[in-house]
Amino acid sequence: MGAIDELFMLPPYATRxxxxxxxxxxxxxxxxxxxxxxxxxxxxxxxxxxLDPDAEIEDLARVPYLPVSVFKxxxxxxxxxxxxxxxxxxxxxxSQTPSRVVLDRTTRDRQMRTLAVIMSAMMGSMRRPFVVLDxxxxxxxxxELSARVAGLRGYxxxxxxxxxxxxxxxxxIDLDAAKLEELFRKLSARxxxxxxxxxxxxxxxxxxxxxxxxxxxxxxxxxxxxxHFGGWKRLEQQAVDRARLNSEVEQVFAMDEPCIRDxxxxxxxxxxxxxxxxxxxxxxxxxxxxxxxxxxxxxSLPDGMPGLxxxxxxxxxSYPGIALVLDDMGRIVSRDRGENGRFGTRFEVLxxxxxxxxxxxxxxxxxxxxxxxxxxQVQA
Amino acid sequence: xxxxxxxxxxxxxxxxxxxPETCPVxxxxxxxxxxxREGQExxxxxxxxxxxxxxxxxxxxxxxxxxxxxxxVGSLAIGxxxxxxxxxxxxxxxxxxxxxxxxxxxxxxxxxxxSQRLHRAQPRGLLVHxxxxxxxxxxxxxxxxxxxxxxxNLVKVSQQNAGVLPYFLSALAEVTFRRPDGEEISGKLLTDxxxxxxxxxxxxxxxxLSVLADMRVAWGGREAVEAIMNLPRRFGTEDIxxxxxxxxxxxxxxxxxxxxxxxxxxxxxARDAVALGQRGCNSPHTVFVExxxxxxxxxxxALLGEEMGRASRQVPxxxxxxxxxxxxxxxxxxxxxxxxxxSEGVRWxxxxxxxxxxxxxxxxxxxxxxxxxxxxxxxxxxxxxNTQTAGLALGDRRLKLAEALTARGVERCPExxxxxxxxxxxxxxxxxxxxxxxxxx
Numbered sequence: 164m165g166a167i168d169e170l171f172m173l174p175p176y177a178t179r180x181x182x183x184x185x186x187x188x189x190x191x192x193x194x195x196x197x198x199x200x201x202x203x204x205x206x207x208x209x210x211x212x213x214l215d216p217d218a219e220i221e222d223l224a225r226v227p228y229l230p231v232s233v234f235k236x237x238x239x240x241x242x243x244x245x246x247x248x249x250x251x252x253x254x255x256x257x258s259q260t261p262s263r264v265v266l267d268r269t270t271r272d273r274q275m276r277t278l279a280v281i282m283s284a285m286m287g288s289m290r291r292p293f294v295v296l297d298x299x300x301x302x303x304x305x306x307e308l309s310a311r312v313a314g315l316r317g318y319x320x321x322x323x324x325x326x327x328x329x330x331x332x333x334x335x336i337d338l339d340a341a342k343l344e345e346l347f348r349k350l351s352a353r354x355x356x357x358x359x360x361x362x363x364x365x366x367x368x369x370x371x372x373x374x375x376x377x378x379x380x381x382x383x384x385x386x387x388x389x390x391h392f393g394g395w396k397r398l399e400q401q402a403v404d405r406a407r408l409n410s411e412v413e414q415v416f417a418m419d420e421p422c423i424r425d426x427x428x429x430x431x432x433x434x435x436x437x438x439x440x441x442x443x444x445x446x447x448x449x450x451x452x453x454x455x456x457x458x459x460x461x462x463s464l465p466d467g468m469p470g471l472x473x474x475x476x477x478x479x480x481s482y483p484g485i486a487l488v489l490d491d492m493g494r495i496v497s498r499d500r501g502e503n504g505r506f507g508t509r510f511e512v513l514x515x516x517x518x519x520x521x522x523x524x525x526x527x528x529x530x531x532x533x534x535x536x537x538x539x540q541v542q543a
Numbered sequence: 544x545x546x547x548x549x550x551x552x553x554x555x556x557x558x559x560x561x562x563p564e565t566c567p568v569x570x571x572x573x574x575x576x577x578x579x580r581e582g583q584e585x586x587x588x589x590x591x592x593x594x595x596x597x598x599x600x601x602x603x604x605x606x607x608x609x610x611x612x613x614x615x616v617g618s619l620a621i622g623x624x625x626x627x628x629x630x631x632x633x634x635x636x637x638x639x640x641x642x643x644x645x646x647x648x649x650x651x652x653x654x655x656x657x658s659q660r661l662h663r664a665q666p667r668g669l670l671v672h673x674x675x676x677x678x679x680x681x682x683x684x685x686x687x688x689x690x691x692x693x694x695x696n697l698v699k700v701s702q703q704n705a706g707v708l709p710y711f712l713s714a715l716a717e718v719t720f721r722r723p724d725g726e727e728i729s730g731k732l733l734t735d736x737x738x739x740x741x742x743x744x745x746x747x748x749x750x751x752l753s754v755l756a757d758m759r760v761a762w763g764g765r766e767a768v769e770a771i772m773n774l775p776r777r778f779g780t781e782d783i784x785x786x787x788x789x790x791x792x793x794x795x796x797x798x799x800x801x802x803x804x805x806x807x808x809x810x811x812x813a814r815d816a817v818a819l820g821q822r823g824c825n826s827p828h829t830v831f832v833e834x835x836x837x838x839x840x841x842x843x844x845a846l847l848g849e850e851m852g853r854a855s856r857q858v859p860x861x862x863x864x865x866x867x868x869x870x871x872x873x874x875x876x877x878x879x880x881x882x883x884x885x886s887e888g889v890r891w892x893x894x895x896x897x898x899x900x901x902x903x904x905x906x907x908x909x910x911x912x913x914x915x916x917x918x919x920x921x922x923x924x925x926x927x928x929n930t931q932t933a934g935l936a937l938g939d940r941r942l943k944l945a946e947a948l949t950a951r952g953v954e955r956c957p958e959x960x961x962x963x964x965x966x967x968x969x970x971x972x973x974x975x976x977x978x979x980x981x982x983x984x
Contacts, residue, residue: 204879211878230871237879458864460888461871471864490868516864524675524824526764526787 166190167477171273175280175448177506180499183449187477188220194477194485195226202241205483223475224454224463228486231431234262242267242481253430262430267481274434275320277450277478282321285424285438286358286388292350293322294343296361296370296391298331317433318360318390328359329369338373344381356386359416362393363425366412367403374415382417389416390438392426396515405443427512431484432476437510444496447508451476455495456488458516466495469513490516544570544748549700550739552578554716555709559615563705563741572697572751575738579669579695582735586693587666589732591637591648594691595630596720597730602628604718612714619707620820620858621680627965628687636967637691640975648693651984664979666693667781668757673771675763676703677822683711684965685760686737692978696737697752701763709739750774758783758978783977785970788824788931791831791902792959795919797938799836799843808936809846811960812911813854815934817891818963820861821909825932825955825962828905830913831922841882844895844913848884851891855909860890862908870908901925919944926951931970934959 164172166189177183199206199216209216212227220226233239234253246267253262266274295315319325328343329336350357361370366389374381389412398408405425413421427445428436437445447453454473455464464470472493475486492513499506547566549557556566569575586594605612605625616622626632634645641647641664642654651661670689674682682698686708689696700708718730742748744767753759753774761771762785772782792815798808815827830847832840862870867889874892877883881896891909902925903912916922919940926933926948932955933948935941945956954970955962967973 208875208878211883229875230868232868232872233875233879236872236876458867458889459860459862461867462888471868488868488871490865492864516868524677524681524762524764524785524787526677 166193170450170477171276173449175277175284175450176446177449177499178504180501180506182506184223184452187449187452188223190477191223191226191475191485192216192218192220194479195220197480198241198483198485202239202483204237204239205241223452223486226475226486228454228456228473228475228488229483231262231429231484231487231489234264234431234482234484235260238263239482240265241479241483247481251430251433264431264433264479264482264484269480270478270482273478273480275317277434277448278317278436279320281436281438281448282318285390286356286422287386290321290323292324292326292355292357293319294326294328294346294357294359295319296328296359296365298329298336299327315360321358328361329365336369338369340374340377340379340381344379347381347383351382351384354384356384356388358388358390359383360390363391363395363408364393364397366391367398367401367408371408371411371415375411380415380417385419387416387418388422388424389418390424390426392428392436394515399514409441429474429489431487432474432478434478435474435476437512440502443511444509445511446502446505447474447510449507450478453493453495453508453510455493455510464494466498469494471516472510472512492516544751545742545746546570546572546575546748547741548575548738549705549741550709550712550734550737551575552735555706555713555739557706557709559706559710561706563700563702566741569740572740572748572755575697575740576669576695576755579697579736579738582737583666583668583693583695585732586690586695586736589693589728591645591691591693593720593722593728594693594733595633595637595645596722597715597718597728597733598628598633598687598691599630600720601715601718601730602626602630605714612711615710619679620818621678623818623964624680624683624711627680627684633687633691637975639967640692640973641979648691648979654983660983662981662983664692665982666695667978667980668694669755670694670696670758670760670978671752671756672696672698672760673763673767674698674700674708675767676701676705678819679704679707680965681762682708682739685762686712688975689760689978690733690736692975694736694758694978697755698737698739699749699752700739700741702741705741712737712739744770753780756780761785763787781977783972783974785824788929788954788970789902789905790823790825790827790930790932790934790962791829791922792827792934792962793919793922793937793944794830794832794843794959795935795937795940796833796836797940798936799832799838801837802846805836805838805843806846806850808959809843809850810854811936811958812847812934813850814960815962816851816909816911817854817858821905821907822861823963825965827932827934827962828907828910828912829903830911831916831919832913833919834915834917840913840915841895841897844882844893845884847911847913848891848893851884851893851909851911852886855886855891860888860908862889866906866908869906870910873906873910902930920947923947923951926953928952931955932957932962934962 170190195216247265249266251264424438426438452475455470472491473488496509546569547563602625637645644652646652647664651663654660654662672685715730716734721727758781760783761768764787768786799805832843870889877894885892893911895913899914933953936959
């Protein structure tokens, strides 16, 4: 068994300080060797960094990294086309071009197992009813809705049954609070904990805000969890931060022990998710490491300093998404402190990297200005 | 209405890096405009020689070792500003704008040396400037031209770099100039005809200022400039618009006959790219290199990388995290599909691919895209009114290419190394000519 397989057989969180790091380094090295051998462009890029794929890795922060946007720009594949079982497209939030990554069975299996064990560590291994904070996507429904529901698909493998809290109606989406209350009443009677899950802005805009406006408070079955993901950009525009969201979720959902988790993750390393502890702090599982880089020097920063987030994992087999820098800012909170018996790197996501300042007369022009026109032959 | 006053008769109310929203607030522009009109009367009564003398004194002082303003000039990488303020630069600029006789701004002068007809340049009145924050010296460049043409100047600065213009205005107020007759005059003669303010884009002040303006001077990106142009204005109010444009370099095969000559051209291109933080409309982003020289375009790109390294050494990069991320993307792409030369960190980057054509979308952060062309005249087809400066590294073909490029809309074709200099004409006009009314007697 190779180092990668060995790594993914382990439970998700270290129980002793640093116990997994040697194995993670070995697994990342094995992944680099694999991708250099099977993805020509990646091999070319890696060798241009002046490094030997066979060299031992002493420090994960020294592993060459690609910006995640490279998957918007280039097709990078490490398996033959015949082995591709699925193509993933990212949501293209910061540009109009989506990322494209191909999945083979190996990658997909690793994704599913990783997601399952991290979810189990978060809310227990027992399958439970999931209440999706969205409308069900019927065949032929609008694309945005379908894409949102597709983004949930991985999580739903933990569901014993799936319910949709919202209803698509007249081109909009509505909450039927009475129907939801009835569902919770039935599930409470069975003493079955539920998982409410959905995009952060959907949770607030279509569930929490209407319930507050209506002055309603719904009782959740004991042991229930609220999971949301997708980022805060839309809620920031409404001046809703984590504290307010959590407070208002507790206001509208009566929970014995409030468990509200904001999950961070991204398409190019799907399967690896980083739930927070309710206060925005996340723990990297043993399958990955987080590095924070100075946006100007690109060096890894000391703990506590904000910079660009980078994630290193040997998970992707069908594409070389091993060490990826994101355009999200974050900072490392602590290492191997062992809170709740779990060791590893704890970090915070601080939001999307600040955009460029106003460029005035030097600002970019509409894209068509830069497009190549038919070159006129002008005689010199 | 909320008008934050950043600079007035009491001096500046903001530090160079300060927040404009901490400055004193006026709820109407009335006081500022009244003071400006009074300041303008004193300006009109002065001789243009005195005004030039004050600017020259500022330019001299701001290059003196140990001078505090000189340090600020250095830290902002706007060494061009004190040189631009020197009499030797401004005299020909104003003469060019005023039909060859700068005295026309002081009184009636003959239209031609032997002409009986007299003409003179009258100030427009109140110029309202909207200045973008991309290049910190823009505000001063705009205001000084308004002052030399004896106008009152109300400057609305952008939130970014809001404190820079007030800093230089207060430094200008402290300058003194001794006239040939021994009388000493103060820089306040100039600055009493300037007020710097900040208002939120949505604030009603924008429309009020626009209606007061005899001339609107707008520097900015497309959205900002369009918003200003859509503000109400009085009949007869004129506009000077310096909107968004992009710039490039053309290197001819004749400059690639050997490494020394090619390196010299590369050094000049690098100087242009590093100046103004590559944020000016006159900053190059694409470098077209002609095939057929002893050095290939790719070899030139490699030399350019070395020269970018040298030119970038003195000034730290001004790169936002988002720009840094974008630069990383280009680096990865060109490492894979072409060639890339770059610094540790994001101090500078040069990219090349044999397949690339056309103008590159600017990446900023001292990033240059070198693109091969079979013939320098092929570049002409890429030009329009959106292309501003073409820095040329050419031999005898320079004027011929300049003819072809400017016919397509390019505004300036200086030699490489001079792209970042603010000169006249600019964006198709002599700005000071536009800031006056020509009258006759």
